[in-house]
Amino acid sequence: MYDFKVDKKAGNKLYIQVFEGIKKMIEDGKFERDQRLLTIRAASLNLSVNSSTIVKAYDILEKEGYLYKIVGSGCYVAAEKLPEKFHFEEEEDSGINYSQLDLEEVINFASATPSSELFPLEDFKYAINSVLERDGGEVFSYQDPKGYGPLREEISRYLSEKNIKTDNIQIVSGSQQAIDIVGKMLIKPGDKIIVEGPTYSGAVTSFKKAGAHIITIPLEKDGMDMKKLKSTLEKEREIKFIYTMMNYHNPTGICWSETKKKKLLKMAFKNNIFIVEDDCMSEIYYGDYNPLSLKSIDEKEKVIYIKSFSKIFMPGLRLAFMALPKELSETAVSVKYMADISSSGLNQRAFHYYMKKGCIYRHLDLIRKTFSQRYAVMKEEIKNIPQLKIVYEAEGGLFFWIKIPEWMDSEKFYNIALKKGVAFLPGRVFYQKNDLSPYLRISFAGVDEGEIKTGMIYFREAFEEYLGKRGVKSPLV
Amino acid sequence: MYDFKVDKKAGNKLYIQVFEGIKKMIEDGKFERDQRLLTIRAASLNLSVNSSTIVKAYDILEKEGYLYKIVGSGCYVAAEKLPEKFHFEEEEDSGINYSQLDLEEVINFASATPSSELFPLEDFKYAINSVLERDGGEVFSYQDPKGYGPLREEISRYLSEKNIKTDNIQIVSGSQQAIDIVGKMLIKPGDKIIVEGPTYSGAVTSFKKAGAHIITIPLEKDGMDMKKLKSTLEKEREIKFIYTMMNYHNPTGICWSETKKKKLLKMAFKNNIFIVEDDCMSEIYYGDYNPLSLKSIDEKEKVIYIKSFSKIFMPGLRLAFMALPKELSETAVSVKYMADISSSGLNQRAFHYYMKKGCIYRHLDLIRKTFSQRYAVMKEEIKNIPQLKIVYEAEGGLFFWIKIPEWMDSEKFYNIALKKGVAFLPGRVFYQKNDLSPYLRISFAGVDEGEIKTGMIYFREAFEEYLGKRGVKSPLV
Numbered sequence: 001m002y003d004f005k006v007d008k009k010a011g012n013k014l015y016i017q018v019f020e021g022i023k024k025m026i027e028d029g030k031f032e033r034d035q036r037l038l039t040i041r042a043a044s045l046n047l048s049v050n051s052s053t054i055v056k057a058y059d060i061l062e063k064e065g066y067l068y069k070i071v072g073s074g075c076y077v078a079a080e081k082l083p084e085k086f087h088f089e090e091e092e093d094s095g096i097n098y099s100q101l102d103l104e105e106v107i108n109f110a111s112a113t114p115s116s117e118l119f120p121l122e123d124f125k126y127a128i129n130s131v132l133e134r135d136g137g138e139v140f141s142y143q144d145p146k147g148y149g150p151l152r153e154e155i156s157r158y159l160s161e162k163n164i165k166t167d168n169i170q171i172v173s174g175s176q177q178a179i180d181i182v183g184k185m186l187i188k189p190g191d192k193i194i195v196e197g198p199t200y201s202g203a204v205t206s207f208k209k210a211g212a213h214i215i216t217i218p219l220e221k222d223g224m225d226m227k228k229l230k231s232t233l234e235k236e237r238e239i240k241f242i243y244t245m246m247n248y249h250n251p252t253g254i255c256w257s258e259t260k261k262k263k264l265l266k267m268a269f270k271n272n273i274f275i276v277e278d279d280c281m282s283e284i285y286y287g288d289y290n291p292l293s294l295k296s297i298d299e300k301e302k303v304i305y306i307k308s309f310s311k312i313f314m315p316g317l318r319l320a321f322m323a324l325p326k327e328l329s330e331t332a333v334s335v336k337y338m339a340d341i342s343s344s345g346l347n348q349r350a351f352h353y354y355m356k357k358g359c360i361y362r363h364l365d366l367i368r369k370t371f372s373q374r375y376a377v378m379k380e381e382i383k384n385i386p387q388l389k390i391v392y393e394a395e396g397g398l399f400f401w402i403k404i405p406e407w408m409d410s411e412k413f414y415n416i417a418l419k420k421g422v423a424f425l426p427g428r429v430f431y432q433k434n435d436l437s438p439y440l441r442i443s444f445a446g447v448d449e450g451e452i453k454t455g456m457i458y459f460r461e462a463f464e465e466y467l468g469k470r471g472v473k474s475p476l477v
Numbered sequence: 478m479y480d481f482k483v484d485k486k487a488g489n490k491l492y493i494q495v496f497e498g499i500k501k502m503i504e505d506g507k508f509e510r511d512q513r514l515l516t517i518r519a520a521s522l523n524l525s526v527n528s529s530t531i532v533k534a535y536d537i538l539e540k541e542g543y544l545y546k547i548v549g550s551g552c553y554v555a556a557e558k559l560p561e562k563f564h565f566e567e568e569e570d571s572g573i574n575y576s577q578l579d580l581e582e583v584i585n586f587a588s589a590t591p592s593s594e595l596f597p598l599e600d601f602k603y604a605i606n607s608v609l610e611r612d613g614g615e616v617f618s619y620q621d622p623k624g625y626g627p628l629r630e631e632i633s634r635y636l637s638e639k640n641i642k643t644d645n646i647q648i649v650s651g652s653q654q655a656i657d658i659v660g661k662m663l664i665k666p667g668d669k670i671i672v673e674g675p676t677y678s679g680a681v682t683s684f685k686k687a688g689a690h691i692i693t694i695p696l697e698k699d700g701m702d703m704k705k706l707k708s709t710l711e712k713e714r715e716i717k718f719i720y721t722m723m724n725y726h727n728p729t730g731i732c733w734s735e736t737k738k739k740k741l742l743k744m745a746f747k748n749n750i751f752i753v754e755d756d757c758m759s760e761i762y763y764g765d766y767n768p769l770s771l772k773s774i775d776e777k778e779k780v781i782y783i784k785s786f787s788k789i790f791m792p793g794l795r796l797a798f799m800a801l802p803k804e805l806s807e808t809a810v811s812v813k814y815m816a817d818i819s820s821s822g823l824n825q826r827a828f829h830y831y832m833k834k835g836c837i838y839r840h841l842d843l844i845r846k847t848f849s850q851r852y853a854v855m856k857e858e859i860k861n862i863p864q865l866k867i868v869y870e871a872e873g874g875l876f877f878w879i880k881i882p883e884w885m886d887s888e889k890f891y892n893i894a895l896k897k898g899v900a901f902l903p904g905r906v907f908y909q910k911n912d913l914s915p916y917l918r919i920s921f922a923g924v925d926e927g928e929i930k931t932g933m934i935y936f937r938e939a940f941e942e943y944l945g946k947r948g949v950k951s952p953l954v
Contacts, residue, residue: 116614124617125609128823132602137593140601140791173650173795177817184686189666206815209661314617316822338683340654344821345793346605 001038001411003030006047014049018057023081026066031077036433037067039074046409107455108446110423112250112311112398115446118370119314120354120363127353128346139349143342146333147171147321151352155321158355162282163296164305168329170336173343175280175308175320177336179203182276182304183210184335185328186240194232194242196224198430198439200250203243203278212240216432219252221392223260233271241274241304247291248281248397251430251441255291255394265294268302274325280308283364285396286372301325309351311398311445312364317347371398374444374452381456382442385463391439399443406438408466413440417462422455478515478888480507483524491526495534500558503543508554513910514544516551523886584932585923587900589727589788589875592923595847596791597831597840604830605823616826620819623810624648624798628829632798635832639759640773641782645806649813650820652757652785652797656680659753659781660687661812662805663717671709671719673701675907675916677727680720680755689717693909696729698869700737710748718751718781724768725758725874728907728918732768732871742771745779751802757785760841762873763849778802786828788875788922789841794824848875851921851929858933859919862940868916876920883915885943890917894939899932 004021006014025031038046043054058075061067067075132139146152152169159166172178179202187193189211195204197216204214215232217224223246233239242264246256256264268275277294285291295305305323313319324332336342354360375395382388382400389403404410410426417424427439442459444452481498483491502508515523520531535552538544544552609616623629629646636643649655656679664670666688672681674693681691692709694701700723710716719741723733733741745752754771762768772782782800790796801809813819831837852872859865859877866880881887887903894901904916919936921929 111619113619116618119614119617121609121614121617125606128605128609129602132598132605137596137598137791140596140598140793141593142588142590142787142792173817173821176815180816202815209815314614315619316617316819318817318819318821338653338679338686339657339816340650340795342793342795344650344795344824346824347821 001046001409002043006049015053015056015060018043018047018049018053019060022057022061023064023066026077026081029082031082033077033079033082035077037075037077045407046412105421106418107422107451107458109442109444109455109459110425112443112445113315114311114367114398115448117448118367120359123359123363124314124350124354127350127357127359131346131349131353135349139345141345143345143348145337145342147343148345148348148352151348151355152321154352154355158360159295159323162290162293164293164323166295166305166323168324168326170322170324170329170332171343171348172320172322172336173318173340174310174315175278175306176202176206177339178306178308178320178322179206179276179278181322181332181335181339182241182306183207183212184339185331186274187212190238191240192236192238193240194229196244196249197432198251198427198437199243200245200278201429204432207243214432215239219249219254221254223254223256224264226260226263229264229267233267233273239271239273241276242268243276243278244294245278245280246294247279248284248394250280251399251425251427251439252392252401253394253397253399254392254401255289255396258292261292261294262297265297265302269300272302274302274304276304276306278306280306280311281397283312284368284371284398286368286375287395289395291396295323298325301327304328312367313351313360317351319343319347319351371444374447374449377449378442378444378452378456381452384456385460387463398445399441402440402442404438404440407470408438410438410440413462413466416466417459420458420462420465422458422462424459478523478886479520483526483530492530492533492537495520495524495526495530496537499534499538500541500543503554503558506559508559510554510556510559512554514552514554522884582898583895584899584928584935586919586921586932586936587902589920589922590792591788591844591875592925594925595844597836600836600840601791601827601831604827604834604836608823608826608830612826616822618822620822620825622814622819624820625822625825625829628825628832629798631829631832635837636772636800639767639770641770641800643772643782643800645801645803647799647801647806647809647813648820648825649797649799650795650817651787651792652755652783653679653683654813654816655783655785655797655799656683656753656755658799658809658812658816659718659783660684660689661816662808663751664689667715668717669713669715670717671706673721673726674909675728675904675914676720677722677755678906681909684720691909692716696726696731698731700731700733701741703737703740706741706744710744710750716748716750718753719745720753720755721771722755722757723771724756725761725871727757728876728902728904728916729869729878730871730874730876731869731878732766732873735769738769738771739774742774742779746777749779751779751781753781753783755783757783757788758874760789761845761848761875763845763852764872766872768873772800775802778804781805789844790828790837794828796820796824796828848921851924851926854926855919855921855929855933858929861933862937864940875922876918879917879919881915881917884947885915887915887917890939890943893943894936897935897939897942899935899939901936 002021006017040051040054044051062069065078066081068078069075147170151171155169156167183206187210191212192215193207193212194215194217196219208214217229246261248255275294279293282291282293295303302325308320309317382390387405391401391403410428414426425441427437431437447455479498483494517528517531521528539546542555543558545555546552624647632646633644660683664687668689669692670684670689671692671694673696685691694706723738725732752771756770759768772780779802785797786794859867864882868878868880887905891903902918904914908914924932
């Protein structure tokens, strides 16, 4: 979190070093306006100094106008000393820094992207050439901003097998674009929205850029903390929507219970707010359990359903769709048009051809089989390290959400592990606040069984090194 | 503009009919907040009633709170009586209503999209299959948000031949996305930006949605009215950027003079504001004239250069790029990532293969030849109708900007022409204000020489019908 080190052998006082280190970070623009600094305890762990050193440093920072304090809450970065910046400030936690790393040299448990050997290349190549032959120049003309008609129809059919009856389909260039469109459609600066904590930071950052104030409701093992949600809905007005991933949630893998799903929908109807159901993984179940989609019981047209084909098909295709309440479907077309006119005609048509031939079902069978094996192997490996706790055994999805001991800093651990040759995502990436969060997301989407085993050896080595550095006797040896 | 008719035989007074008609339009949400109503004169022409009728109707509307007046400026729609709406209000002038019409049954002079028989399908199919063979699954994995590296290099090389030296290339999914990204990077609600009048409405709508206040500087035959620009820059603070199409401007076809280009750049340097140079057509010149790009003389890195491949290659590919000032290039990657992660890997790689083989130059030669023939044919046809005036003979680009007689309503004429079997774009599409604007954009991009001739016959018939309706003796027969 803090990017400097305290040198205990240097001549100047430790609290001055801390003061100067944080001052420089603020002046260099490494914080955002109103960003909360580490708590006293977290900062003292992070910099390996006493709490009193941090307290003194924060006091001077406050006097000099670098931060302001809110009693009972913490210290926040003041706007005045931040450098002038463009409107769009890069977010450290937007996910881009981790998941788009060039990780060719390491075993990558960070990415939740299916490895490319799972892509149905030959079939898809056939689909591409078939549509080029069939449609000629039409493929490269302007496409309908709503999406290629026959693809929309095919998707409606696909959804009807999941008991979702709708023909309000909007094709988009990946689920990130769907999120961008939702923000543009619904958020006015100052509006409030509700998200799960933890959640996918790419969504949160996008909603924030659109001007939303984010309210986080903690996620329990069967869904949101419904009491907190209820009291929030009673207290706050102007909630625009609730953003949720109900099935094999990212990053926790949690599936909401049917009871909570239905309760949530009821609340949305009652309060007349939308629910954004981001479903990128409900097809990836390993048992018989085929989880319920909220959209399938959305009698009052309040659910905006988003499905990406990145996880269950191929991410580079950049295809996803939204199933929209009727009242939003026209607005969505306009917003899509203003964003990029339409999605690639070639990709839409080839994917339609591929779906229509039924190939998608064969492909889903294949990936379910492959991923369930990887899931089993990784689960066993994790269980071999007693300090790690799998928070939720999803029997589906593409990752594990692991609790590490409270005192560990997941980012420090990340850096050690990277040097050992394995990458994952530190828990902080999925939270709004910059607290230490003793969680990791470990994905098996992009690695085969051999790589899982090797990666977990590196992981174990990194863990031991971290324990060793902290003077904890390793229980792993 | 007004969507109702005044019935002179009805029992109630005409000004009451006008009052009720406009009242209903406001209550139905057909106007935006603060939208200017037609001037007295324009409204009286539009509804075929006396000016005094309009004056009375507007007076009652004001008393009832439907509009407010600004002396010397006009009447504006008041916010209070508008219906509650979602944040994103569809704009009638966003261009979507015209250019994306299903116009299969008519001869389409509205679209500026090259007809698909010009697409180099066989070559591109070869490129697609070559990269599928060469790169395999890589093609469908996540791509670099900045764009496929070798494509960015190839584009730098391409630009260097236009004397643009830069390697800050950002690949995007079409120029509309570039515009969206510019808005997200630079515009904070309330910021001001400058555009040419007339201009491409898809850009204006996007900038408005991002919160910009639009200042329009009239376009003269050699570029913006520089006096007005200068006084605007002196008067207004917080101008974020100037959006311009300097070469074969849309819709007028105008090329800025080199003098004005250099002047504009100097002003931008002096006032420290960016210039967004939207260049989709500088390759489409018919003589030897290869127009100067502002980016090629941008010594102080203030020009954001946007180039689409929709007009000079194929629109359905959804590929464009931005050449960015260094200080913006990182921000652009983040914004692109939040918009849709990355552009299609298949399209980027195939297009790179195609460019690298030099095919793009052959293609440009072909389209220049084809379009210059169409240009000549259409020019002759237009000149055969004495009431039409070509505003600017560009010897390049894809359309003519035609002045029609002042008293004509370009939208009424559009509707008559559509019934006759020919479509074009009424001038109003390219203006912010809802005044009558006696201009049309007639494009030959998507029609062959035979269609141009037939279409112009329909056009002539529509013109005669309009003249006949107005009781003007047709000079065409």
